[in-house]
Amino acid sequence: MLGTTVILAFRAINRHKLRSFLTTLGIIIGVAAVVTMVTLGNGATAAVREQISSLGANVLQLRPGQGFGRGGGGPRPPDFKPADLTAIENQLTGVRAVAPVVQSSGTAIYEGNNWSTTVYGTTSAYSEVQQWKVQDGRLFLPDEEEAGKSVCIIGNTVRTNLFQGAEPVGKRMRIKGVSCQVVGVLATRGQGGFGDQDDVVVMPIKFVQRRFTGDRDISQIMVAVDDAYDSATVQSSLEELMRERRKIKAGDQDNFNVFDTKQISDTLTGTTTILTQIVGAVAAISLLVGGIGIMNIMLVSVTERTREIGIRLAIGAVAREVLMQFLVEAIVLSCLGGLIGLFLALIASVAIAPLMQVPFLFDVKVNAIAFLFSAAIGVVFGYFPARRAAALNPIDALRHE
Amino acid sequence: MSVNPIISLRGVTKVYGEGPTAFQALKGVDLDIQQGDFVAVMGPSGSGKSTTMNILGCLDVPTGGTYLFKGHHVETLDRDQRALLRRRYLGFVFQGFNLLSRTTALENVELPLLYRGEDKKLRYDMGMAALDKVGLKDWWDHTPAELSGGQQQRVAIARAIVTQPDVLVADEPTGNLDSQRSIEIMELLTDLNRNSGITVLMVTHEPDMAAYARTIVHFRDGLVESIEEGVKA
Numbered sequence: 011m012l013g014t015t016v017i018l019a020f021r022a023i024n025r026h027k028l029r030s031f032l033t034t035l036g037i038i039i040g041v042a043a044v045v046t047m048v049t050l051g052n053g054a055t056a057a058v059r060e061q062i063s064s065l066g067a068n069v070l071q072l073r074p075g076q077g078f079g080r081g082g083g084g085p086r087p088p089d090f091k092p093a094d095l096t097a098i099e100n101q102l103t104g105v106r107a108v109a110p111v112v113q114s115s116g117t118a119i120y121e122g123n124n125w126s127t128t129v130y131g132t133t134s135a136y137s138e139v140q141q142w143k144v145q146d147g148r149l150f151l152p153d154e155e156e157a158g159k160s161v162c163i164i165g166n167t168v169r170t171n172l173f174q175g176a177e178p179v180g181k182r183m184r185i186k187g188v189s190c191q192v193v194g195v196l197a198t199r200g201q202g203g204f205g206d207q208d209d210v211v212v213m214p215i216k217f218v219q220r221r222f223t224g225d226r227d228i229s230q231i232m233v234a235v236d237d238a239y240d241s242a243t244v245q246s247s248l249e250e251l252m253r254e255r256r257k258i259k260a261g262d263q264d265n266f267n268v269f270d271t272k273q274i275s276d277t278l279t280g281t282t283t284i285l286t287q288i289v290g291a292v293a294a295i296s297l298l299v300g301g302i303g304i305m306n307i308m309l310v311s312v313t314e315r316t317r318e319i320g321i322r323l324a325i326g327a328v329a330r331e332v333l334m335q336f337l338v339e340a341i342v343l344s345c346l347g348g349l350i351g352l353f354l355a356l357i358a359s360v361a362i363a364p365l366m367q368v369p370f371l372f373d374v375k376v377n378a379i380a381f382l383f384s385a386a387i388g389v390v391f392g393y394f395p396a397r398r399a400a401a402l403n404p405i406d407a408l409r410h411e
Numbered sequence: 412m413s414v415n416p417i418i419s420l421r422g423v424t425k426v427y428g429e430g431p432t433a434f435q436a437l438k439g440v441d442l443d444i445q446q447g448d449f450v451a452v453m454g455p456s457g458s459g460k461s462t463t464m465n466i467l468g469c470l471d472v473p474t475g476g477t478y479l480f481k482g483h484h485v486e487t488l489d490r491d492q493r494a495l496l497r498r499r500y501l502g503f504v505f506q507g508f509n510l511l512s513r514t515t516a517l518e519n520v521e522l523p524l525l526y527r528g529e530d531k532k533l534r535y536d537m538g539m540a541a542l543d544k545v546g547l548k549d550w551w552d553h554t555p556a557e558l559s560g561g562q563q564q565r566v567a568i569a570r571a572i573v574t575q576p577d578v579l580v581a582d583e584p585t586g587n588l589d590s591q592r593s594i595e596i597m598e599l600l601t602d603l604n605r606n607s608g609i610t611v612l613m614v615t616h617e618p619d620m621a622a623y624a625r626t627i628v629h630f631r632d633g634l635v636e637s638i639e640e641g642v643k644a
Contacts, residue, residue: 014525025513321509324470325523325570326498328491404470408509 012338015331019338033307034347036300037387041351041380042358043293048376049359051286053368058282060369062275068241069139070248071269072098072231087265089227094255098231102247104239109136110228112218116186118164118172118211125171129185129211131218139234147179147194150214154193158216163194165208185211188221241272297380300347301387308340308395319399320407333400340392341385348384352377417577417610418444418467423476425462436462438633439476444626446577449604449611451621451641454630461582463630464614468501468580469493481577498526502571502609506583508563510555516542516566517551523574541573542566545599561592565599572603579603581613585620597623 023030074087090110099108112131117124134149136142144163154161162185169178178192190213199207219226233248235241245268252266312319322332356372363370425437437459444450444467454460465471466478469485470493478485481500485493497503502523510519520538529537542548545565555563564584571579581600585593601623604611613624621627624641 014528017525021514021518317509318511321511322522322526323494324468324497324503324509325526326494326501327526328494330491331526405465408505 012334015334015338016342018335019342022335022339023342029307029311030343033304033311034343034350036303037297037344037347037384038300038351038354040293040297040300041348041384042354043296044290045352045355045376045380046358046362047289047293048286049355049371049373050362050366050368051282051289052371052373052376053359053363054366055279055282055286056371057368058278059275062271062278068235068237069271070233070235070241070245071271072233072248072252072266073269074229074266076264076267088256089229090231090266092226092228094252095228095231097251097255098233098248101251102233102244104236104244104247106234106236107135107138108234109133109139109232110215111136111230111232112215112223112227113229114186114218114222116222118168118183118185120172120178120181120183123172123174125168127165127168127209127211129213129218129222131213131215131222133215136212136232139232142199143197144194145197146177147192149194155214155216158214158220160188160190160217160221161193161214162190163196163212164192165196165206165210165212166198167206167209168211169195185213186222190217241270245270297383297387301344301391304340304344304347304387305391305394308336308392309398312336312395312399315399316402316407316410319402320404320410323402323404324408329400332402333396336396336399337389337392340396341388344384344388344392345381348381351384352381355380415446416443417446417481418442418612419477419479420463420466420473421477421479423463423466423473423478425459425466425471426474436633437466437473440633440635442628442635444610444612447604447608447610449601449623449625449641450613451624451627452612452614452630453616453618453621453627454636455616457632458630459633460614460630464580464582464612467578467612468503469496498523498574500577502574502576502579504564504567504571504579504581504584506586508555508560508567508587510563510566510570512556513554515552515554516547516558516569519555519566520570520573522570527574537573538569541569544572544603545569559592560588561595564588564592564596568596568599568603572607572609575607576609578610578612581611583614583616585615585617590619593617593620 072090074089095108095110098105109132114129114131115126116129117126130136133155137144137149147163149163150161164172164178172178172183173181178195180192182189182191184190196208196210196212215228233244235244248268249264253264256265258264319332360370420440420442423437423440424435427434427436440459440463442463452460452464462471466473469480472493473486476486480496483496485496488496511522517535517538520541521534524534524537539548539551542551545568547562547565547569550558550562555566558566579600584600585596588596597620600611600613603609613620615621622641627639627641629636629638
């Protein structure tokens with residue numbers, strides 16, 4: 011009996027292609043919307059995670075001042091001293107690596123090409139803290155760091171714009187009017203939420219301090235927390251140490267701040283997850299509307315096909331068979347719509363993901379759920395019209411004009 | 412009358428509606444129809460002939476009385492049981508042809524076989540045989556819109572006989588056709604009755620058409636008024 015009704019349902023769908031398509035349209039759009047939204051949302055979440063982890067997993071950023079800004083008026087809070095760095099290295103437990111950072115911006119020149127970029131003065135520990143990898147060449151040698159030699163490691167954006175295809179390692183370029191030798195190129199890190207992470211020139215901190223900033227101050231200290239330790243505990247020890255070293259009285263506000271990248275990671279991941287859920291829910295409503303669309307057209311279809319139903323009943327179809335036919339029609343249509351929707355979502359996601367600069371992640375679960383949901387819609391919204399069709403009296407149905 | 416009529420109505424009444432607005436369409440009909448008969452049912456509008464045909468075709472049940480069809484007490488059967496009875500023993504032809512639109516002649520004819528659960532090969536063979544019988548074998552892949560009225564009615568007859576039913580119920584089968592087509596349809600029905608042994612029950616208000624029948628039953632005011640022999644029988 012099921013075989014018969016499936017044949018009949020497919021024939022009816024095939025005979026009325028436009029009607030079938032319109033019936034399905036709501037489901038197609040609904041499924042496509044839900045799956046595209048959730049797929050892109052998952053991609054965005056993954057992208058955020060990726061960016062955060064590119065900042066270095068579990069890194070505490072120590073900066074002068076409160077929060078991101080300088081906070082209020084008054085004198086600029088003092089930068090950190092080399093002794094602070096030594097103290098953190100020696101007195102703090104649970105620390106994997108500590109890297110000082112001074113930042114400066116300036117123009118790099120190579121054979122007539124100019125490029126404005128950011129100069130980071132730091133030590134080799136930075137590569138450990140930030141998990142930066144050198145793609146070509148090498149990191150700084152200990153004696154280069156110690157002496158503050160004029161050597162640099164450049165990011166890929168700088169390489170592309172300044173060297174334009176030439177091999178940079180071993181070449182000499184000028185940065186802020188000073189000649190320096192390129193010893194390495196960083197592996198590409200891509201666009202982060204914090205700007206182009208490849209648009210950098212990294213140099214030994216001592217060189218930057220001597221030639222660019224003019225003092226031995228450190229504007230930022232990055233502390234990589236050992237995985238075995240809780241970053242919150244390390245953070246409070248760090249804060250305690252710095253209050254002591256900066257002679258802040260009990261009750262006074264800190265003139266420095268410690269920022270845990272894990273917090274941003276958790277917050278941003280949470281935010282994008284919630285956003286994905288909200289957008290997914292909105293799209294799910296459109297799927298529901300699509301289901302109501304199916305019911306609507308099926309109901310109209312039952313009225314329009316009353317005479318057809320009458321014929322079927324007269325020649326010996328039992329009520330159950332008519333019910334099954336309409337139900338199977340609704341399910342086939344909604345499943346077909348679901349499949350087309352999934353296909354469109356695939357195309358849309360693949361097309362949109364690069365524009366949004368998020369990875370395309372095909373989630374089998376999301377696709378499966380959306381498909382099953384569309385099938386369920388066929389059952390739920392197809393049942394009512396189907397029951398109505400099956401309940402028709404053959405004599406009245408035949409008389410229907 | 413022979414001992415075992417295929418159809419036997421005894422004191423059949425039919426009331427539509429309830430209370431003061433109730434309308435008694437049949438007031439106690441007694442009728443026996445023999446296997447292989449060709450019966451024309453005639454009568455003015457409201458005489459009860461359509462109601463009787465609906466009951467005879469197992470599409471409707473009597474309010475009172477008994478209806479014995481091939482030994483089944485139809486008045487005791489439920490909807491689905493009557494549907495199965497129609498599927499097994501009855502074929503229907505309507506005034507308005509009632510073919511499925513956008514559906515080929517063969518698919519229309521196959522429909523009752525589909526409900527019987529026959530396989531594809533058998534459906535095709537029986538469907539083509541039925542179309543051949545009504546002279547439309549070469550038109551099997553045409554949809555109703557591509558066929559003339561007479562051809563459509565012949566497809567409908569093919570659909571009615573494809574299951575090799577015992578009884579063919581025809582409700583004004585020539586009502587929508589011109590006289591030439593009507594004669595062709597009547598000749599086809601007569602042929603099916605004579606050579607395939609199908610009992611034909613036909614409602615008509617045209618005496619010319621009724622003349623093809625062996626038995627003519629006249630209805631008036633919900634009762635059988637008279638039964639006569641057909642002219643051409």
